[in-house]
Amino acid sequence: MQKLSILGGGESGVGAAVLAKQQGYAVFLSDKSSIKPKYKAILNTHNVNWEEGKHSEAEILSASTIIKSPGIPDEAELVQKAIKKGIDVISEIEFAYAFTQATLIGITGSNGKTTVTNMIYHILKNAGLSVSMAGNVGDSFAYQVATNPKEIYVLELSSFQLDGIKTFKPHIAIITSITPDHLDRYNYEFKNYVEAKFRITKNQTNKDYLIYNADESSITNWLQKNKIIAQQIPMSIHPILHENSICKKENKLEININNKIFSMSLDHLNVQGEHNAKNAMASSAVAKLLKIRKDTIRESMESFQGVEHRLENVKTVNKVSFINDSKATNINATYYALDSMKHPTIWILGGVDKGNDYHELLPLVNEKVKSIICLGVDNSRIIEAYGNVVDELFETTSMQEAVAMAMHLAEDNDQVLLSPACASFDLFENYEDRGRQFKDAVRKLI
Structure with a gap:
């Protein structure tokens, strides 16, 4: 044995x-x-x-x-x-791969992968297919292969999971974005992290597909220097010249696969923002590759509710809105969150720093943020970056304290944003625990 x-x-x-x-x-x-x-x-x-x-x-x-x-x-x-x-x-992903014949859709990226995974699952489930989510979401891939086998798995894959693969290959791979993250695990070398993400396509054949974000130089530069075998489907918010492509034209998504064009108004999206337009591009392209009906895709996009802990509107208390973006564990994710703020913002951030360059957010902090509340054991780098930028910066060591402080500072029509830009392991079990504690504290406000 x-x-x-x-x-x-x-x-x-x-x-x-x-x-x-x-x-x-x-x-x-x-x-x-x-x-x-x-x-x-x-x-x-x-x-x-x-x-x-x-x-x-x-x-x-x-x-x-x-x-x-x-x-x-x-x-x-x-x-x-x-x-x-x-x-x-x-890795467990590699091990489970040997024991399933299912069609695999693999999604990786510094940001967007959870939303894209959930979007694709939502569309395929609505289409009546035998499908489940695994990887970083739900029950593990191996456990599902053992106890609840499906014909299709939508797998959210981290760079750490991809580091441990040898033969694993998805039929459709998606790279949503590659921006600096987890650099503490990759000797603080961004190129090592990029290489880890691209492992998702290393075993793909010319019968498989790679959907990628063509608006990020980290991705396009790697593709220019490295040969891949999979059929490439670039996606962009700009018109794009490629035999297979996904792009944004005016207020529509246009998906061109095998010379068949499918377009959909962005008004059909229940979740808004440029990043969600990209998420919809990737998800719709997968649906088209799997020959899902156009009406099913549109109906699914209209009914998709978004992902918990990702720009989640929690509650408005005395004209102050509280937004849970606990899933933002890196600078790029927080960039999207701050960019979407429409009113003066009290920003709660901090945790375990993974090699962040906080100065990248300075223009948005200057424009959007009135007060900063640090929530972490070591806040020195945040204080160094923003101490002279905002009028008010406070340190807290519990979620209840942070939310109470935010409520005390807030005025009518302000927004309170939890978007930590850091991992959660100093004070919380994980980002879900952090987000739930935020929502609990907000709901207890009078």
């Missing part, structure tokens, strides 16, 4: 364990931290051997394959030991 070790007892690790057990592997799962009760229950139900609070090195390194959590860097000592021993170290 082939032995498989899994590092990490979260969503991806537990899903991989269930699939591996189903496929006849001898499975050992190890987590240096504690494992949540819900995951322990799943592991016990499937008779998986597991440990927490330590790594039993000899046991782990006796496997022929190791599946590691996306959160564990390749530089980790145990991972390096495994690689030196010749053990195959892969």
